[in-house]
Amino acid sequence: MTASTPLPLSNYAVRLRGLRVPCHVGVPSAERDRLQDLIVALDVEHPGELYPRLDDLEVATDYGALAQIVMASAKERSFVLLETFALLVAERVTARFPRAERVRVAVTKAVVPLEPKTEEATVEIVLCGSSS
Template identity: 30%
Template sequence: MTPLDEIHLTALRLTTHIGVPDDERAGSQVLVADVVLRVASRFEAMNDDIAATIDYAAVAARLQALAAERPRRLIETLAAEMAACVLGEFKAAGVSIELRKHILPDTQHVAVSLVRESEQKP
């Protein structure tokens, strides 16, 4: 099987209220996400038509809005919701997400990652 072509959103900043303790969730935090969108058709088959690809600006704005919608306890929850959003609302054949939180002292960040594929066949 030929690997699918990809669009990368690197270091997307997401403002949200997240954390297990109530006081951590009370204030907003900025998480950072790397999002890889796998497209259903090869780039050359798109014939330079924006309608044939994934609007990455729309994906970025939607994920930022999703993160801001409501408080969550776990970054795992937000990562899973982000993947479901990309697969459900955009034409992605698959998505990979790494979501980073800058919370623990003596670490650069804590991260979760996931890979999901669309159940829709291109």
């Protein structure tokens, strides 16, 4: 029996789930006047050659930095649309990690002022680029 050649590392991803950030968001101005929690899910996918094989944070995707991008974006201003907030976060993530191949941001509003009663509203966007 011969030893098999290990499969090459094709890509890797960092995923954050359940990141709660207070934000002024909503279509009616009265809704934007009060802070409400948004729940953010964020995925950053990289080519395999960017995997931090030496256990070095300097070359890794720092999920603390990702969380700070989300928090800073939420504090910066108010938003009418969840879509606007999601795109701002995604663009800032791609600026900070320009070799990312794919960035996915899902933003959920847990309290939705709609009739009939709605448990949550989620907007999801995906930005795709190349690793070159």
